[in-house]
Structure formats: structure tokens, C-alpha cells
Amino acid sequence: MPIPLQLGRGDKMGRGPYEKSGILRDSSLPPNRPVNESFDIPFPAEFSKKDGKSVTKILDYDMTIDVELMYLPFGTKESGQFTWQKVTKKVSIEKGGV
Numbered sequence: 001m002p003i004p005l006q007l008g009r010g011d012k013m014g015r016g017p018y019e020k021s022g023i024l025r026d027s028s029l030p031p032n033r034p035v036n037e038s039f040d041i042p043f044p045a046e047f048s049k050k051d052g053k054s055v056t057k058i059l060d061y062d063m064t065i066d067v068e069l070m071y072l073p074f075g076t077k078e079s080g081q082f083t084w085q086k087v088t089k090k091v092s093i094e095k096g097g098v
Helices: none
Strands: 045-050 053-058 062-071 082-092
Touching: none
Parallel strands: none
Antiparallel strands: 045 053, 062 082
16 A cells, blocks of 8 residues: 555645545543643734734733533434533733733
8 A cells, every 4th residue: 555645734635545644633532541632712813914014913811711521422412412521711811922
């Protein structure tokens, strides 16, 4: 079996099925093993150009983030999902930091 040259990286499509591999992110929850996930949550900002330079203006320096870990059992779409854990955090950045 030939090895794909691009290994699923980038937005370029290969010439045949031997060059169309992908790198998948494992998002499963294995039993009896803690899993750490990280997400990028951008603060609301306004991007503009001033004197030929890109300028970023942060619209709000405080943000409340709600995270819910939910489970939808297979075959029970009508009965709804179960919430395992819910976390709410307030985060803020210093003014003038960007």
C-alpha cells in the first residue's frame, strides 16, 4: 500500500485514494481514564485597519463560560440527553493586553 505524501495535512487534495488520508482527533471518553480537552474561545473583538496596520479592539474584557458534558444514549433521541456535569467560569483579560 503506498504511503500518502500529504498525510491529511493542509487543504490540498491528492491525486488518488492513496493520497487521501486524514488525521482524526480522538474525542471518545474511555472508561476509568480521565480525559483533558482544550478549546480556544476568543473574546469578542472588532478588527479594522488604521494607517495601513491591523488594529484589534476588544469589545468586552469579561466573559462567562458555561460548559455542559452531555450524553445521548444510542437509539433514545426522543427521550432526550443526560447532563453529566455542568461548569460555569468567569474569565477576564487585562485591558491593553492585545
